[in-house]
Amino acid sequence: MPKRKAPPRPTNAELAILTVLWRRGPSTVRDVHEALRDPVGYTTVLKLLQIMTEKGLVTRDERTRTHVYRAAVSEATTRRHLVSDLVERAFGGSSVALVLQALSNTPASRDELEQIRQLLDQRKGETR
Amino acid sequence: MPKRKAPPRPTNAELAILTVLWRRGPSTVRDVHEALRDPVGYTTVLKLLQIMTEKGLVTRDERTRTHVYRAAVSEATTRRHLVSDLVERAFGGSSVALVLQALSNTPASRDELEQIRQLLDQRKGETR
DNA sequence: ACTTGTTTACGAAGGGCTTCGTATTGACAC
DNA sequence: GTGTCAATACGAAGCCCTTCGTAAACAAGT
Numbered sequence: 001m002p003k004r005k006a007p008p009r010p011t012n013a014e015l016a017i018l019t020v021l022w023r024r025g026p027s028t029v030r031d032v033h034e035a036l037r038d039p040v041g042y043t044t045v046l047k048l049l050q051i052m053t054e055k056g057l058v059t060r061d062e063r064t065r066t067h068v069y070r071a072a073v074s075e076a077t078t079r080r081h082l083v084s085d086l087v088e089r090a091f092g093g094s095s096v097a098l099v100l101q102a103l104s105n106t107p108a109s110r111d112e113l114e115q116i117r118q119l120l121d122q123r124k125g126e127t128r
Numbered sequence: 129m130p131k132r133k134a135p136p137r138p139t140n141a142e143l144a145i146l147t148v149l150w151r152r153g154p155s156t157v158r159d160v161h162e163a164l165r166d167p168v169g170y171t172t173v174l175k176l177l178q179i180m181t182e183k184g185l186v187t188r189d190e191r192t193r194t195h196v197y198r199a200a201v202s203e204a205t206t207r208r209h210l211v212s213d214l215v216e217r218a219f220g221g222s223s224v225a226l227v228l229q230a231l232s233n234t235p236a237s238r239d240e241l242e243q244i245r246q247l248l249d250q251r252k253g254e255t256r
Numbered sequence: 257a258c259t260t261g262t263t264t265a266c267g268a269a270g271g272g273c274t275t276c277g278t279a280t281t282g283a284c285a286c
Numbered sequence: 287g288t289g290t291c292a293a294t295a296c297g298a299a300g301c302c303c304t305t306c307g308t309a310a311a312c313a314a315g316t
Contacts, residue, residue: 011303011304012303012304013303015217015218019220028263029263029264030262030263040304040305040306041305041306041307042263042306043264043265043305043306043307043308044304044305044306046263046264046265047265047266047304047305048303048304048305050265051303065262065263065264065313066263066264067264078218079218079219079226079229080229080232080233082214082218083214083226083229083230083233084233086210086211086214087230087233087234089140089143090143090206090210091207092147095230095233095234095236096234096236096240096243098207098211098226098230099230099244100243100244100247101207101208101211102211102215102223102226102227102230103223103227103244103247103248103251104208104247105208105211105212105215105223106215106223106224108223108224108251112224113248113251115224115228116224116227116228116231116244116248117245117248119228119231120231120241120244120245120248123231123236123241139272139273139274140273140274141274141275142273157293157294158292158293168275168276169275169276170276170293171275171276171277171294171295172274172275172276174293174294174295175274175275175295175296176273176274176275178294178295178296179273193282193283193292193293193294194292194293194294195293195294
């Protein structure tokens with residue numbers, strides 16, 4: 001049984017496409033093309049989806065003439081990987097350093113702050 | 129008076145070099161070359177530093193025969209930009225979403241959690 | 257069968273990043 | 287000056303990402 005290797009991190013353009021697939025669900029090239037924020041040629045989207053299929057980032061249903069693409073990686077795990085990478089590359093491996101940075105960056109609403117606080121409470125007991 | 133454009137985001141290899149400069153302070157090519165974690169050719173480091181000089185990421189003191197390089201961008205602002213970019217690309221612009229992701233990812237020590245809590249308290253009053 | 261419009265397939269260009277080999281320059285000792 | 291050693295400068299290769307043009311395949315009508 002062939003064990004598949006984990007798909008690589010999506011590049012920028014690929015991430016934009018994945019985002020569309022995560023929002024819309026299974027989509028055709030045309031769907032994706034029209035949903036993309038910054039306009040790009042139709043065949044560009046097609047090419048990217050072909051490459052992403054090879055990479056294992058999406059799967060393709062070829063039963064119909066017009067192929068239908070699905071995201072093969074979840075938004076959550078992708079985000080997790082991207083965060084991990086950034087933490088490694090720029091924050092010396094410290095997630096907390098990144099958290100502090102992100103919190104300093106941005107205004108947050110009261111609700112959001114409360115959301116974070118809850119997560120914090122939830123992890124209160126952990127030691128390391 | 130010529131107004132300089134903001135230097136671009138450092139690439140991966142550039143970030144590794146900047147990290148060395150941030151840790152060591154002003155350094156020669158040789159210094160950087162020896163301090164780098166994953167080994168890479170001497171001239172590779174030299175070339176990168178030359179490019180980074182053009183980009184405005186570092187400055188170069190040529191008064192001595194052996195040039196001395198200094199980081200021209202701070203670690204803090206670089207981190208800020210990198211976080212902003214990731215937030216835009218992968219978190220729909222929501223820093224808080226990234227914070228939650230990062231917190232879920234990683235085990236954090238009690239001290240660290242406390243650190244975050246303090247920052248949270250500090251921003252308690254803010255509305256948006 | 258032919259035409260028209262849509263879709264996929266393919267190839268290639270352009271640009272950026274990373275790498276390094278080779279050439280040049282400079283300093284210092286002999 | 288000549289030789290030697292270390293440093294810088296230059297150029298180019300290899301790879302990946304992004305983009306798109308063009309060709310080929312297909313479907314549906316006329």
